[in-house]
Amino acid sequence: MFPASRYSIQAQRCIRALKTVKAEHAPPQLYTWRWKCSSAVTPRITSHYTICPRDKDPRWEGVEMERFADEADVVIVGGGPAGLSAAIRLKQLANKQEKELRVCLVEKASQIGAHTLSGACLEPSALNELFPDWKERGAPLNTPVTEDVFSLLTKKYRIPVPMLPGLPMNNHGNYIVRLGHFVRWLGEQAEELGVEIYPGYAAAEVLFHEDGSVKGIATNDVGIAKDGSPKDVFERGMELHAKVTLFGEGCHGHLAKQLYRQFNLRENCEPQTYAIGLKEVWLIDEKKWRPGRVEHSVGWPLNRNTYGGSFLYHLNEGEPLVALGLVVGLDYTNPYLSPFREFQRWKHHPFIAKTLEGGNRIAYGARALNEGGYQCLPKVTFPGGMLIGCSPGFMNVPKIKGTHTAMKSGMLAAEAIFPKVTAKDLASETAGLHVPEYEDNLKKSWIWKELYSVRNIRPSFHNYFGLYGGMVYTGVFYWILRGKEPWTLKHAGLDSAQLKPAKECTAIEYPKPDGKLSFDLLSSVALSGTNHEGDQPPHLTLKDDSVPVANNLAIYDGPEQHFCPAGVYEYVPLETGEGMRLQINAQNCVHCKTCDIKDPSQNINWVVPEGSGGPAYNGM
């Protein structure tokens, strides 16, 4: 298919895997293969090949399944702060030591930064190490923090909380950034250094050597119809093989989920706990604009037992823009809770509304984030690869900052890998390189110290007094003792197990959106610019199509229709009249991963859709 004569330098490293590829590389125990026939009651929902294997499907007989393969020294999955920092660091080392190194980075978004969403207040510590001359290079850190305000909100009032130096939320020395633009800038720096960046191609599958070590990744197949059959334009994805593969998929990556099981990486840590962050960007009235102002709040509209808080940052980039949002811990217990509608009603609080009145909303998005911290860190290295960034989860929860630690983890990974991949003699027991030095370096770095010192703040909210108990604990133990207390509190367990049955909870009465400050879900989703090729199998796959109605709807009133920030899940009446069915509007998905995390039946498995689909965030 692809003649060798067209390749020059890469030809020596390029191998064409002329083998008939098995439909799935992953060993069978990872997914329960079930061909779920549609019954009269449960219409067929899932058609994705990870649930309905193609090797037994008659429509796939005779279809060419051979994949083109290419080889690099290092392959990085994910073009976010961690992945790009690792790529940049690798190339910096290679250029300094005049060694050749092929680094390939694949990113599912159509352009670098299009799937990036964060507050964000960036702590420049990691950036200073990566590019000491970042200012001259034009890094978009345009807004130094000038004021820092913390409030405890009640329904109508606001109680100011002093932002003493030393408290984790104190932002002196940090910059308010539009992280999507920062990531785009990092991408430009990486390309200048010689990293091969391929946006619009999602890593869909992890490839393994015979000895079980990671060989690389395969990108997504294209041209599969909604019912799972091949279209005329069907083409197989491509295999990228590497000595080491770095997985920087961000919070709750789908390949990382597979790797945790494959290599048992989570046996000695607590299950990760998450939150969902919803964000909007507003163009406000110039008179209300105070560039450099950082506002955080806790309290209303969330009750004291639901973890969460808000942010509102005034950017300084020419236009009077503010970035604002609400973070809601996904260990909430009431299945009727809708993080989106909490966010919309929070904006009506007088303290927030006064900034937004007369303004215009120009962007919306949502993403899950890690809340587990130190207790939930898995093993991060395995033969052939490693995990970087928010994927294992280095976020400092009380500071609500994870970018600086993600970048540092990428840099540490690069520094650990570099001597090994460029060594003359690849001394390795396994075909894929195992680099345990990365984990050792992490433990000696400031990431570890930082995460250790704040490890008890988030779990301290699990007490009768909820939010207030947590604030007291933070004040006493963190501010005074700096996290040196000898005990380590535990989290509450899996987020998906926290929901109480619907009959034990009361439905929440949310106010109707007024169209000026608060808005409805669908117009918000339109603002995220999200879109996917319509004629493809839904990428929100269900292990068992009958579980949503039988379990989620019956016991929990279908929490997915409440927590999805994009309106993907809808329970609609069956055409026959009796009963309901789950409708998955996969095209709306903004890739936040909340459903995979919070589904009480853990039946939803988010897999990556065709590359370049998803939100089109611009500087979120």
Place this chain on the structure above:
Amino acid sequence: MSRVLVGVKRVIDYAVKIRVKPDHSGVVTDGVKHSMNPFCEIAVEEAVKLKEKKLIKEVVAVSCGPTQVTETIRTALAMGCDRGIHVEVSGKDYEAMGPLQISKIFAALAKKEEASLIILGKQAIDDDCNQTGQMTAALLDWPQGTFASEVTIDGEKVKVVREIDGGLETIKISMPAVLTADLRLNTPRYATLPNIMKAKKKKIANMKPADLGVDMVSRVEVLRVDEPPTRLAGVKVETVDDLVAKLRANGTI
């Protein structure tokens, strides 16, 4: 010796919500997701299909604009074009650039490259002009097959089935000719990663409109860009008399 020129335009992606600039001079484009105009994708696919059928020898992808359009040309190369031409236009010239200037560029290129066919998309989704193909044919005095939903090459002639208001019209035109692609002409193939990697090695020639003798001065001046007016809520009435009274009151009848 038949060579085909295909025009590809880089436009704001169709799924993105457009925002008007605060000074009403245009729309916000900085950092916004862009992609190849869908009708241009169909044009590229048709040209590549003709090459695969061995009816033409070479497909050249052409785009006019600043450096970013090279990404769009690369996608066309990844879909199967042989080489690309990037006509550099930036700044004020780019903002004022319209079908007249583009068609002059294409006419000059067609003569320079000795092309026997020019295939364009019927219109761009950002300006919806639907003029470039027609203007190019006029400048070259070539026949045109616009709104093509089926193209068949028959020796030195091209049979084009056109989608018109009344249905389908079949015409036969002689080459060299200009064709513009309509929606149902074909389903464009994906630009897969191995092809993108190969496309990095294909040549993209760089030139300026002045090299082709084209003056980019625009005869059109954009005065103001506004959002469409927000749709007002409907009013429900109880009886036909109410309806007539309301229509009379707001001057409709």
